[in-house]
Amino acid sequence: MALWTLFGLTRGKATTSWPRESGRDGQEGVLGMPRYNPDACREGCQECATVCPTHAIQAQDSGLSVDYGRCIVCQLCTEVCPTGAMEPSNDWAFGVRNRQDLVWSDRPVHHDRHSTPERAAFKRSLHIRHVDAGSCNGCESELQALNNPFYNLHRLGIFFTPSPRFADLLLVTGPVTSAMFEPLKAxxxxxxxxxxVMAVGTCAVSGGIAGGGYACRSGLEGVLPIDVYLPGCPPNPAAIMEALLMFLDRAPQRVAGGQIGG
Known part of the structure; x- marks a missing residue:
C-alpha cells in the first residue's frame, strides 16, 4: 500500500464541506478589511487618511471617503485611529459585481447585475484562464491554494485552463504593467x-501600491470590461472561491456600499 494511501485512510477526508455546507472556511482568526464606524470618528481627525499608502481613505469636508477597492488591508489605519472609527475585522468576502459597491456609503444600495441567460449556462462548470499582469505573486500564492486538498476547487466544477481558447473567465492579477498590456489584451x-473578466487583488482592481507609476496602469479599469471585482492584498482562497460562486449566482453578494452583510 502506498504511503499516501495509508495516510489518507488514517487521517480521513481533508476537504472542507464549506461552502456547500456549514464548515471551516480556513480563515479563522484572519484579519479582513478594516471596518469603518463613522459615528466614532472625531471631527477634524485625519490620522487614518494620512497613513493610508494607497489613498483608500481620504479626508473630505463631509467626513471620510473610504474606498475598499484601494485597500491593501495593511491595518495601518486601525493602528493609528484614536477612537475606533477604523477597527480590525474579519470581513474578507468583498467580491462585488459593481465597482461602486466597494465605496463606503451610509445608505448602501446593491448595484448587483442580474444573471443573464448566457451566464446561467455556466453555473455548474466554469473554466478560468489566469493572467499575471505584473503581480508580486501574493495573489498567485492564494490561487495555488485553491487546488490543495482542503479547498479542492474542482469539486465545485471550477477549473483552471492553460489556454484562453478554452476559457470562459479571464482572471487577472497585478496592476497591468506596460509589458503585460498587449499580452493581456491578446x-x-x-x-x-x-x-x-475578474479582477483579483487590489492591484487589479485599482492599481494598489504601484498603480499609476511609470511602468504600469492603475489596474484593469479602462483596459478590459470587468465583471467581478475582488480587492485584497492578497484576497484569501475562501474570498476567491466565494467571488467565483457569486459570479455564477451560486452565492449571494455580501457587500453593498462598502459594508458587508451576512
Missing part, C-alpha cells in the same frame, strides 16, 4: 464568446 481576444 489573451482576452483569444477567448470565445461569451467571455468574462
Amino acid at each position: 489573451a482576452y481576444q483569444a477567448m470565445p464568446e461569451p467571455r468574462w
Whole structure:
C-alpha cells in the first residue's frame, strides 16, 4: 500500500464541506478589511487618511471617503485611529459585481447585475484562464491554494485552463504593467464568446501600491470590461472561491456600499 494511501485512510477526508455546507472556511482568526464606524470618528481627525499608502481613505469636508477597492488591508489605519472609527475585522468576502459597491456609503444600495441567460449556462462548470499582469505573486500564492486538498476547487466544477481558447473567465492579477498590456489584451481576444473578466487583488482592481507609476496602469479599469471585482492584498482562497460562486449566482453578494452583510 502506498504511503499516501495509508495516510489518507488514517487521517480521513481533508476537504472542507464549506461552502456547500456549514464548515471551516480556513480563515479563522484572519484579519479582513478594516471596518469603518463613522459615528466614532472625531471631527477634524485625519490620522487614518494620512497613513493610508494607497489613498483608500481620504479626508473630505463631509467626513471620510473610504474606498475598499484601494485597500491593501495593511491595518495601518486601525493602528493609528484614536477612537475606533477604523477597527480590525474579519470581513474578507468583498467580491462585488459593481465597482461602486466597494465605496463606503451610509445608505448602501446593491448595484448587483442580474444573471443573464448566457451566464446561467455556466453555473455548474466554469473554466478560468489566469493572467499575471505584473503581480508580486501574493495573489498567485492564494490561487495555488485553491487546488490543495482542503479547498479542492474542482469539486465545485471550477477549473483552471492553460489556454484562453478554452476559457470562459479571464482572471487577472497585478496592476497591468506596460509589458503585460498587449499580452493581456491578446489573451482576452483569444477567448470565445461569451467571455468574462475578474479582477483579483487590489492591484487589479485599482492599481494598489504601484498603480499609476511609470511602468504600469492603475489596474484593469479602462483596459478590459470587468465583471467581478475582488480587492485584497492578497484576497484569501475562501474570498476567491466565494467571488467565483457569486459570479455564477451560486452565492449571494455580501457587500453593498462598502459594508458587508451576512
